[in-house]
Amino acid sequence: MEEKQLIKQILKGDSSSFAILVDQYQDMAMTIAYRILRNKQEAEDVVQNAFVKSYHNLHSFRLNSKFSTWFYRIVYNTAITSMNKIKNRREEEISEHSGVHAYDLKTESNLHSELDEQKSRVNKAIQQLSKNESVVVTLYYLEEYSVTDVAEIMSLSKSNVKINLFRARKKLEDILK
Amino acid sequence: MEDKELKDKLLLSKLKAEDKLKDRILHQINAEQALIPKKRKSKRASKENYFSIFGIMYAVILSLGVYFYSQTEKNPLESNTFVFSVIFVAGSFSIYWFLMVYMNYKKVKQ
Incomplete structure (x- = not known):
């Protein structure tokens, strides 16, 4: 079914159609949230909140624009808000989380x-990028978004996105070569 | 490094959401949705109550006024009996409305 039709159905009250959108976008949403928070549990919470927010605000989505751009913007903003809350609440614990994350990655993958x-x-290389740089490369290379779309999702200027992209590419090339 | 090569490498870092995440999302949406119509329904019911109770009250007061006027052919507002009757009717209906609102509130809370 076409995405616009799906959204129209959800707006009519068919919440089960929303499951199709969740299936389609949850992996990328997880990837974006994880790039910012660098913690799986928190990323999952952010993705859940972002989907619920998008469901309740679907009436404000313009059907002539791309759903993914609109949705990833919600994911990005929710993740940033969540990160700031965590930072304010327990600044010291952040370093502990990144330690746990590194352990998770090691144990999760069969080396x-x-x-x-x-x-x-690759995961280690991405961890060495800044949060903005890692989100920019993710959206640009994995979702094949244009610089304009990435700028819209992250509320950055086009030149800022280009700078982040250039820096990220250079760092990744240096680490992964 | 070429863009394609970089893309292939980055694909390795793409996360896969756990199956239970989808269930969690849909469960939260359904749970929140189940609460919304209840609230709207109770609001609508209390509005209907408000208009019907006070509508009947004004009809009773009007008929009292007409009755007093037809009996005495004087301005009913000059009669103490009429004024006290109106106060009694308005008070009784207001207490009844207040009780209805309170009971609705208790029901929603439960």
């Missing part, structure tokens, strides 16, 4: 296989 080793290298 014996070549693919997992490569995965681990």
Whole structure:
């Protein structure tokens, strides 16, 4: 079913159609939230909140624009708000979280296989980017968004996105070569 | 490094959401949705109550006025009996309305 039709159905009150949108966008939403929060549990909470927010505010979505851009913007803003809250509440614990995360990544991946080793290298490389840089490369390379779309999602100027993209590409090339 | 090569490498870092996340999201949406119509319904019911109770009250006061006028052919507002009757009717209906609102509130809270 076409996305616009799906959204119209949800607006008519068919909440089960929303499950299709969740299926379609949850992985990328998780990736974006994780790039900012660097903690799986918090990223999951952010994604859940973002989906609920988008469901309740779907009436404000303009059907002639792209749903994914609108939705990822909600995910990005929710993640930033969540990160600021965590920062304010317990600044000291953030470093502990990143430690836990590094452990999670190591334990999650089976380092014996070549693919997992490569995965681990890429994850470590992304962790060395700033939060904005990692979100920019994710949206630009994985979702194949234009610089304009990335700028819209992250509320940045086009030149700022280009700078972040350039820096991220350079850092990744240096780490992964 | 070429863009395609970089993209392939970045694809390795894409996360996969857990299955239970979708269930959590849909459960929260359904739970919140189940609460909204209840609230709207009770609001609408209390509005209907308000208009019907006070509508009947004004009809009773009007008929009292007409009755007093037809009996005495004087301005009913000059008669103490009429004024006290109106106060009694308005007071009784207001207490009844207040009780209805209070009971509705208790029902919603439960």
